[in-house]
Amino acid sequence: MSTSPKxxxxxxxxxxxxxxxxxxxxDILEHLGQGERGVDALAAKVGLSTANTSQHLQLLKRVGLVxxxxxxxxxxxxLKGDNVLTLLGALFEVGENNLAEVDKVLRGYxxxxxxxxxxxxxxxxxxxxxxxxxxxxxxxxxxxxxxxLPGAVNIPLEELESxxxxxxxxQEVIAYCRGPYCVLSFEAVAALRKRGIKARxxxxxxxxxxxxxxxxxxx
Amino acid sequence: MSTSPKxxxxxxxxxxxxxxxxxxxxDILEHLGQGERGVDALAAKVGLSTANTSQHLQLLKRVGLVxxxxxxxxxxxxLKGDNVLTLLGALFEVGENNLAEVDKVLRGYxxxxxxxxxxxxxxxxxxxxxxxxxxxxxxxxxxxxxxxLPGAVNIPLEELESxxxxxxxxQEVIAYCRGPYCVLSFEAVAALRKRGIKARxxxxxxxxxxxxxxxxxxx
DNA sequence: GTTACGATCAAGTAATCTATTGAATAATAT
DNA sequence: ATATTATTCAATAGATTACTTGATCGTAAC
Numbered sequence: 440m441s442t443s444p445k446x447x448x449x450x451x452x453x454x455x456x457x458x459x460x461x462x463x464x465x466d467i468l469e470h471l472g473q474g475e476r477g478v479d480a481l482a483a484k485v486g487l488s489t490a491n492t493s494q495h496l497q498l499l500k501r502v503g504l505v506x507x508x509x510x511x512x513x514x515x516x517x518l519k520g521d522n523v524l525t526l527l528g529a530l531f532e533v534g535e536n537n538l539a540e541v542d543k544v545l546r547g548y549x550x551x552x553x554x555x556x557x558x559x560x561x562x563x564x565x566x567x568x569x570x571x572x573x574x575x576x577x578x579x580x581x582x583x584x585x586x587x588l589p590g591a592v593n594i595p596l597e598e599l600e601s602x603x604x605x606x607x608x609x610q611e612v613i614a615y616c617r618g619p620y621c622v623l624s625f626e627a628v629a630a631l632r633k634r635g636i637k638a639r640x641x642x643x644x645x646x647x648x649x650x651x652x653x654x655x656x657x658x
Numbered sequence: 659m660s661t662s663p664k665x666x667x668x669x670x671x672x673x674x675x676x677x678x679x680x681x682x683x684x685d686i687l688e689h690l691g692q693g694e695r696g697v698d699a700l701a702a703k704v705g706l707s708t709a710n711t712s713q714h715l716q717l718l719k720r721v722g723l724v725x726x727x728x729x730x731x732x733x734x735x736x737l738k739g740d741n742v743l744t745l746l747g748a749l750f751e752v753g754e755n756n757l758a759e760v761d762k763v764l765r766g767y768x769x770x771x772x773x774x775x776x777x778x779x780x781x782x783x784x785x786x787x788x789x790x791x792x793x794x795x796x797x798x799x800x801x802x803x804x805x806x807l808p809g810a811v812n813i814p815l816e817e818l819e820s821x822x823x824x825x826x827x828x829q830e831v832i833a834y835c836r837g838p839y840c841v842l843s844f845e846a847v848a849a850l851r852k853r854g855i856k857a858r859x860x861x862x863x864x865x866x867x868x869x870x871x872x873x874x875x876x877x
Numbered sequence: 878g879t880t881a882c883g884a885t886c887a888a889g890t891a892a893t894c895t896a897t898t899g900a901a902t903a904a905t906a907t
Numbered sequence: 908a909t910a911t912t913a914t915t916c917a918a919t920a921g922a923t924t925a926c927t928t929g930a931t932c933g934t935a936a937c
Contacts, residue, residue: 696914697913698913698914708914709915712915713915716915730913731914732913733913
């Protein structure tokens with residue numbers, strides 16, 4: 440059995456899986472989910488050296504998870520198609536359902552995920568259109584500017600404390616962030632609630648919103 | 659930043675991905691998709707030593723992709739929930755769409771996949787109920803006996819040549835197998851067509867059929 | 878041209894993964 | 908009890924992976 444064609448195929452699939460087999464690369468993919476990024480910018484976001492980030496990106500590219508284009512002296516990387524997000528979603532779901540460790544981290548750190556009943560895209564859209572809620576984008580300013588939910592207000596998490604007056608305390612706040620496990624929105628909801636402001640999280644993040652074909656704004 | 663909680667979480671997800679990062683383990687998962695199996699039996703199917711298979715299985719178990727139970731002196735492993743199949747499906751899809759290598763193998767070996775327009779579950783079910791087609795299960799006898807599509811005929815691929823007379827040449831044959839990349843059904847369709855018998859493949863395999871909640875038979 | 882900057886490459890080290898071997902358990906059959 | 912069969916454990920060698928460092932290459936600005 441000199442490597443059957445099936446195994447050859449599986450070897451290719453396994454290579455894709457291996458590419459997902461590193462926490463930093465998953466982090467990189469989440470950031471790319473926000474939109475195109477250059478290597479250096481990404482490196483700063485994920486806290487790795489440029490060279491290292493470049494290598495991770497090349498690996499991801501080799502297995503077809505991301506693609507790149509040159510823009511002047513920058514090389515911009517982006518996710519290659521929506522099925523990458525689907526794959527990540529499937530991976531997260533298995534983890535959340537099948538791995539006790541994940542559950543522990545979620546419950547322990549993320550202040551009990553279920554407590555913060557997540558708001559679905561549909562509900563957010565409806566209540567936002569009716570003017571019933573404040574949609575809060577807690578990502579850094581540069582990410583917000585590239586793309587955000589329609590009508591969203593941007594207060595990066597670090598500034599939330601100091602800019603609390605900008606939030607209308609009479610309305611419920613729905614916070615969102617990069618993805619389903621982005622810490623920022625969990626923290627934001629917790630902080631707002633401590634101030635007595637009604638707050639919930641959107642069920643996932645901007646990339647999933649975009650993948651669902653829902654409208655976006657750019658400023 | 660002493661490993662943020664997000665990275666800790668991603669590390670768990672990455673561990674799951676790494677578990678999928680080996681062709682043999684994907685093979686094992688495909689076989690487990692057929693149903694519960696003991697270690698030795700599996701080892702024989704996937705062509706690995708018992709010890710090695712055991713280790714792979716334990717790894718898969720550690721990350722929540724499979725679970726096990728004892729039955730007498732056997733320890734039976736099975737997939738842990740349907741989302742594992744979903745994850746595999748997502749992985750396959752990314753590979754098929756984004757990786758040129760995969761496409762090459764598919765076209766090269768599998769006699770041009772698109773040529774054999776795959777039959778959907780719904781179409782198979784309908785045409786089978788109307789008695790218009792022969793549903794052919796080309797997996798080994800033991801797998802067939804555990805579970806198979808209703809009304810399916812079992813002729814393992816190796817026996818197809820010699821048992822060709824059992825196939826009604828007036829009807830179209832729909833062959834299926836273990837999963838979307840199971841070689842057997844591709845081969846079977848090719849062999850049948852060479853004999854002038856109309857034949858197509860089901861779009862994927864038995865595990866996906868079961869996961870879709872469609873009826874099964876046991877003999 | 879020269880300089881600056883973003884990105885990649887090449888080489889090296891420590892850590893991890895794969896498969897093998899042979900020994901150790903665990904349950905059943907005699 | 909003892910033997911048998913199924914599975915796991917422990918130790919190991921060889922391959923692969925992650926990250927660092929410093930050199931190199933491409934493009935744009937001066």
